Amino acid sequence: MSKLPVIEIFGPTIQGEGAVIGVKTMFVRTYGCDYRCGWCDSAFTWDGSAKDKVRMLAPEEIMDELTALAGDNFDCVTLSGGNPALIGEGMGILIQLLHERGIQAAIETQGSRWQDWFYDVDVLTVSPKPPSSGMKTDWNMLDGIMDKMKAQGRAAHSLKVVVFNDEDYQYAKSIHRRYPGVPLFLQPGNEDVTEEGDISVRLLGKLEWLFNLVIADPEMNKARVLPQLHALIWHNKRGK
Ligand SMILES: C[S@@+](CC[C@H](N)C(=O)[O-])C[C@H]1O[C@@H](n2cnc3c(N)ncnc32)[C@H](O)[C@@H]1O
Numbered sequence: 001m002s003k004l005p006v007i008e009i010f011g012p013t014i015q016g017e018g019a020v021i022g023v024k025t026m027f028v029r030t031y032g033c034d035y036r037c038g039w040c041d042s043a044f045t046w047d048g049s050a051k052d053k054v055r056m057l058a059p060e061e062i063m064d065e066l067t068a069l070a071g072d073n074f075d076c077v078t079l080s081g082g083n084p085a086l087i088g089e090g091m092g093i094l095i096q097l098l099h100e101r102g103i104q105a106a107i108e109t110q111g112s113r114w115q116d117w118f119y120d121v122d123v124l125t126v127s128p129k130p131p132s133s134g135m136k137t138d139w140n141m142l143d144g145i146m147d148k149m150k151a152q153g154r155a156a157h158s159l160k161v162v163v164f165n166d167e168d169y170q171y172a173k174s175i176h177r178r179y180p181g182v183p184l185f186l187q188p189g190n191e192d193v194t195e196e197g198d199i200s201v202r203l204l205g206k207l208e209w210l211f212n213l214v215i216a217d218p219e220m221n222k223a224r225v226l227p228q229l230h231a232l233i234w235h236n237k238r239g240k
């Protein structure tokens with residue numbers, strides 16, 4: 001059984017976060033997460049509120065849907081969730097199919113689970129969760145993932161930490177100290193993921209706050225601070 005639980009497929013859109021910000025991409029969002037972040041902007045992937053929208057799809061069916069949606073108007077697919085790293089074989093096959101068609105595979109995951117298909121992805125974003133999320137980092141697991149990617153991953157891998165407060169910023173620094181050679185992206189937290197209308201002014205205020213922390217901090221000379229670009233443009237809209 002290599003079907004995947006899929007909650008949404010959308011795009012093309014613009015990757016709004018991290019190492020490949022600004023790149024045109026499709027999104028495949030899987031259902032289910034082993035975490036329950038208090039501020040999760042995609043809680044519908046795990047809180048049961050959209051359970052009726054989950055479809056079990058074979059990798060080939062996902063490929064067909066991507067093509068039906070966008071034709072050849074994309075060459076990157078971002079696999080997010082939920083935690084796509086909860087899925088084994090099916091995800092490996094999907095990545096293979098994408099590569100056969102010359103399409104890159106990018107992954108968004110929190111670093112709580114390893115899958116051997118991590119070796120095959122093109123862009124691996126690992127986003128360990130700071131204290132404000134309410135989650136506990138499994139440091140053994142995270143060390144293992146970073147070690148393996150360093151040793152033989154083909155992916156350009158990077159770390160992305162969402163920062164809501166000073167304690168989160170200290171956590172981001174501890175991540176940077178622990179994995180000094182890995183590109184680190186800092187992203188301000190969106191404190192209200194249900195607010196309707198234009199939230200860009202609020203998000204930019206938080207971005208300036210985070211800019212100022214990094215500007216003042218000689219330990220963070222190599223960190224990169226980025227907004228959630230899609231949230232500046234499309235706010236809290238889903239499927240963007
Ligand atoms: C919804 S998660 C899905 C992938 C994976 N579960 C993870 O957390 O990395 C995608 C990205 O959105 C970020 N994110 C979630 N809620 C957020 C919020 N309220 N503000 C800023 N970033 C958020 C996560 O930290 C993660 O980097």
Ligand SMILES: Nc1nc2[nH]cc(C(=O)O)c2c(=O)[nH]1
Nearest residue numbers: 014015016017080108230240
């Ligand atoms: N445009 C856009 N960029 C993103 N980068 C990471 C996202 C995610 O939810 O994983 C995301 C998303 O949901 N939309």
Ligand code: SF4
Nearest residue numbers: 033035036037040082
């Ligand atoms: S790990 Fe990702 S999807 Fe899971 S609850 Fe946290 S932000 Fe949401």
Ligand SMILES: [Mg+2]
Nearest residue numbers: 041042080240
């Ligand atoms: Mg998102």
